[in-house]
Amino acid sequence: MLWIKFRGTVSFEEAKWRVGRFQELGSQQELFVVADMTENSGYDVEGRRYASENIEPEWFSAIVYLGARLIHKAAAKGIALVQRLRGKPTTPVYFVASEEEARHLLARLRSTQEPPAQHP
Template sequence: MPQRREWSIGTHHAWFESPDVLWMKIRGATSLEDAIAILEVYREAGSQHPVFLVTDLSEATSVDLKARDHISWNVRLEWFRGVIYIGAGLMQRAVASSMTFLHSVTGRPAIVQHFVSTENEARALIAKERSLLDNSP
């Protein structure tokens, strides 16, 4: 993966920050077409080595049910070192948590998710997670 790579998906924007962070800024609604393209970005960024996915939801409005289902059923745990949401509201937290619960009851591995308020908090969490993951047996 190059040092800096960027993607535009409708009103959404994503960029890769070396060595292992995929940033995603969600603006407005997310359609099924957006979800298909977003999932492809996840695959591209995480297929060579797992990444931290940081998604800023502070300007997100809604996610189409088919879009949510598409991502939920097609995302791969091995693409990620961790997932962090910035600015998630109560409904967004509930949806993310329900997706984790759904994966657990269907026997699929769940992705550990974190919720923070700012980019600085996300960066601090990544540093902490890196140290824990890199020092695990």
């Protein structure tokens, strides 16, 4: 499980770094990610484009957005749309309002899903 707190606007450089970490970790084992968006103001245009074009759904079991506002929900749905247009499966995405709700959701998801796939 990976818990990330986003602060301020995500730049192209930060998006590139985060995608690299997702690839590094997710290529070994699918990730459950909680993205805490309570202090985030969004992505800059290039960062959003880079993330949507380079994130692979195979890296994730699920992504849970904590405290997401409309801008975050639109970005998450945009990434899912790009994945569909590329012929890729989409990553299950959830939106929650509190840390407690995120923890309960993760516990439920982890108990009902098959063990995460191990990648060679």
